[in-house]
Each structure stands twice: as C-alpha cells, then as structure tokens.
Amino acid sequence: MEVTDVRLRMVKTQNEDLKLKAYADINFDNSFVVHGLKVIEGEKEIFVAMPSRKMPGGEYKDIAHPINPELRKEITEAVIEKYEEVKKLENLNEIQY
Numbered sequence: 001m002e003v004t005d006v007r008l009r010m011v012k013t014q015n016e017d018l019k020l021k022a023y024a025d026i027n028f029d030n031s032f033v034v035h036g037l038k039v040i041e042g043e044k045e046i047f048v049a050m051p052s053r054k055m056p057g058g059e060y061k062d063i064a065h066p067i068n069p070e071l072r073k074e075i076t077e078a079v080i081e082k083y084e085e086v087k088k089l090e091n092l093n094e095i096q097y
Helices: 069-094
Strands: 003-010 020-028 032-041 048-049 051-052 061-062
Touching: 003 069, 020 069, 032 069, 048 069
Parallel strands: none
Antiparallel strands: 003 020, 020 032, 032 048, 051 061
8 A cells, every 4th residue: 555645734823832733634546545634743743643533431543544553654754744845835935025
C-alpha cells in the first residue's frame, strides 16, 4: 500500500496554546482515502493522530489505523512532510507585500 496523495486543511487561530495544527486526508494507491487525521504539536515534536471517535465512556477510539509500524511511519512521514511544505508556503506569503 502506497501513499499517493495528502491534503491538508490548516487550523487558523490566534490561540498559541492550540495544539491542533491541521487536519489531513490521505489517499492510498489512488483508490482509498482516509479522512480526519490530525497534525498535533506535542511537547517534543509534531505527530499525526489517526481519526477517532469519542466513546460513551469519554475515551477516544481510533476509527482507522495502520496495523504495522512500517505503514504508520510512512503515513506519519507523508503527512508531516506535506505539513512542513504548507507551513513554508504560508510563511513566504506572510513575508511578501
């Protein structure tokens, strides 16, 4: 299974404390898409959270997630790479007059 596309929706806010930075949709083999991944700023680094749903007991449970660590790594790298690209473009646009 290969990641063939990543699309981001950046979270725009003036709140510096907000940890959620973007939502991501990821496409596999140009034939299967997973919506609702989250790009989150952790204490040490940016990480990718899988789509989840709040359960009746208040805990969150992943709706979709990779079963093996290799695919999780591929997904994380693809989403974070796209996030860094978009961030760089946003910074360039802010500098231009």
